[in-house]
Amino acid sequence: GAGVSQTPSNKVTEKGKYVELRCDPISGHTALYWYRQSLGQGPEFLIYFQGTGAADDSGLPNDRFFAVRPEGSVSTLKIQRTERGDSAVYLCASSPGLAGETGELFFGEGSRLTVL
Amino acid sequence: SQQGEEDPQALSIQEGENATMNCSYKTSINNLQWYRQNSGRGLVHLILIRSNEREKHSGRLRVTLDTSKKSSSLLITASRAADTASYFCATDSNDYKLSFGAGTTVTVRA
Numbered sequence: 001g002a003g004v005s006q007t008p009s010n011k012v013t014e015k016g017k018y019v020e021l022r023c024d025p026i027s028g029h030t031a032l033y034w035y036r037q038s039l040g041q042g043p044e045f046l047i048y049f050q051g052t053g054a055a056d057d058s059g060l061p062n063d064r065f066f067a068v069r070p071e072g073s074v075s076t077l078k079i080q081r082t083e084r085g086d087s088a089v090y091l092c093a094s095s096p097g098l099a100g101e102t103g104e105l106f107f108g109e110g111s112r113l114t115v116l
Numbered sequence: 117s118q119q120g121e122e123d124p125q126a127l128s129i130q131e132g133e134n135a136t137m138n139c140s141y142k143t144s145i146n147n148l149q150w151y152r153q154n155s156g157r158g159l160v161h162l163i164l165i166r167s168n169e170r171e172k173h174s175g176r177l178r179v180t181l182d183t184s185k186k187s188s189s190l191l192i193t194a195s196r197a198a199d200t201a202s203y204f205c206a207t208d209s210n211d212y213k214l215s216f217g218a219g220t221t222v223t224v225r226a
Contacts, residue, residue, distance in 0.1 A: 104164065109157055
């Protein structure tokens with residue numbers, strides 16, 4: 001596709017359930033990022049992939065959060081035992097190289113997660 | 117934690133007026149970027165200014181950077197209703213991770 005694709009666009013789940021959010025980056029982009037955005041706030045960094053490996057997962061809030069990118073393209077963010085505080089918009093972004101070199105991150109529309 | 121802070125939090129202007137928003141940050145940077153986010157949508161890159169640049173223009177956008185004060189400003193000239201959005205500054209303290217501020221919400225009244 002032309003842009004970063006995220007599915008689902010909306011997810012409502014119950015506390016304690018498991019959730020997967022998918023990101024399909026722009027073809028050929030080696031760098032992939034996950035951010036979380038709460039209402040009225042800016043995006044907060046979660047994890048960064050360069051190729052298949054998680055180069056920096058320092059933003060993951062706890063061990064209930066995990067992300068994979070097994071073939072260096074599509075990435076899945078996995079949240080176990082969801083809590084109400086996990087409710088937010090989860091944004092995925094990709095870039096052709098390092099953000100500091102190429103500048104721009106290309107963002108998807110986000111997956112809005114609501115935990116009841 | 118968020119590196120940048122935008123000021124003001126919200127801004128309401130009449131169509132045709134200029135909109136100015138500021139960003140302050142804490143640590144040394146390689147570059148600073150501005151993004152726009154329409155309600156319920158993803159972020160769109162507007163402009164990047166490198167740490168050795170002081171001013172940059174792109175269409176109706178003008179960005180300044182003062183590394184001594186650790187601050188940047190974004191000016192939108194001759195605003196339009198379509199400029200209504202939230203605007204975020206983003207800084208990189210290393211080569212790959214962008215840290216975003218809380219944003220300025222701009223409303224342009226017709």
